[in-house]
Amino acid sequence: MKILVIAAAVLALACGSAEAQGRRSPNDTGAKPADNKPKVDEKAYKAALERIPEPKEKYDPWGGARPAEPAKNEPAKKPK
Known part of the structure; x- marks a missing residue:
């Protein structure tokens, strides 16, 4: 039973971090911003x-x- 609880916790943590990487902000429409370079x-x-x-x-x-x-x-010095 202990192993099952640990496995479920590890699986939940792994899925949570993968889901967080795919989230987008509500204002993100996917359009590129305008070119504001001089x-x-x-x-x-x-x-x-x-x-x-x-x-x-x-x-x-x-x-x-x-x-x-x-x-x-000047004469060149010889290295020692």
Whole structure:
């Protein structure tokens, strides 16, 4: 009898969670919402890209992980 009660409780919990996933709100009609995104102005986008100044030096993302290169007039140090 104890096993039957436990099995019924497990079955009720499993069915309850599966039913909760399929519920919809009363206001949900299935229609997609209107597209409220702003329109992209291609001319303004290209003009903004042209206003970005060119960097004087090339960006080095690993610059902090590597030691700086020695100057041309200094002799290179040998690693120990």
